[in-house]
Amino acid sequence: MRVLFAGLASAGHTYPLIPLAIAAREAGHEVHFAAGENVHAPLVRNGLRPFRPADSFYEIYAEDLEPELTRLRPDLVVHGWGVPEAAVAAERAGIPALWHGFGRMFPDGIGFERPSGGVHLDICPPSLQDADFLATAERIALRPVPYSEPGPSERPPRPLIYLTLGTAFGTAEVLTTAIRGLARLDAHVVVASGRVRPDDLGELPADVTVRAWVPQADVVARADLVVHHGGSGTMLGALAEGVPQLVLPQGADQFANAEALVTAGAGLRLLPGELSADAVTEQARRLPSCRDAARAVAAEIAATPSPDEVARELPKHAK
DSSP states (O other): OEEEEEOOSSHHHHGGGHHHHHHHHHTTOEEEEEOOGGGHHHHHHTTOOEEOOTTOSSOOOHHHHHHHHHHHOOSEEEEETTOHHHHHHHHHHTOOEEEEOOSSOOOTTSSSOOOOSSEEEEOSOTTTSOHHHHHHSEEEEOOOOOOOOOOOOOOOOSSEEEEEOTTTSOOHHHHHHHHHHHTTSSSEEEEEOTTSOGGGGOSOOTTEEEESOOOHHHHHHHOSEEEEOOOHHHHHHHHHTTOOEEEOOOSTTHHHHHHHHHHHTSEEEOOGGGOOHHHHHHHHHHGGGGHHHHHHHHHHHHTSOOHHHHHHHGGGGOO
16 A cells, blocks of 8 residues: 655654654555655655655645645545645545644644544544544544654763753743753753754753753653643653653643643643743642653553554555
């Protein structure tokens, strides 16, 4: 069977699709991946045959993908929530398609068109998923498997706190405030600065390590606490490891993610108007109380069908 994956050209949207694409390839299917060149490197390394459809650099439109569907004639299209036009192109071509989520179903008004209809590969545990989506959507449960590019394996002493604001919303001001608050704790703090240059953070305490990028899945697996922006990938990665989280939401779906996490008891949050170094210290000290709830969600995730299991069922959805 030939499967075409399609996603937005960003780590937050393409990386969640990679585990299933790898599993499909390992199950013997021919896999191709339509995305902008910004995310081609990890796709090439995993043998997923990436290509840039037409003039797409970030978004993919139906007219971009239609010639590629004629060329490849896939039996199935699997596309991220962020590329709804892929569903349009597949329908026009008469090719079955599955939506692939990147986390919790996002609210209106964040710049993305909410998907409607179709079958969804849902990587969000039901305890955090949007209630209306759970009640109305046709879902295939899929375990969220954190993906990050391999990198140097550092082994900082524990306890370990991981801090990131992702790649789209981080600012030096928010990062330095969080660092000041976390540095007061008896722990080593590893910071992924993302879009912020490490040099812009000024002089740092001795127990703080800053890198522009870290192999996040590896660091989260060793962390005692995770402090982040509320991006779906970071949130689900920490939940899969049962690690309590402090969320500092900055935009997009991060506020809804933070609210769901707090409701589940697996984390705490500080809204922009509440952020200060003192508040970060106080909330971080409270986070161990969320550990049991975080571990309960981790058990829920572990019981969800793996990418390998779901990949074996993909032919049922093909033409």
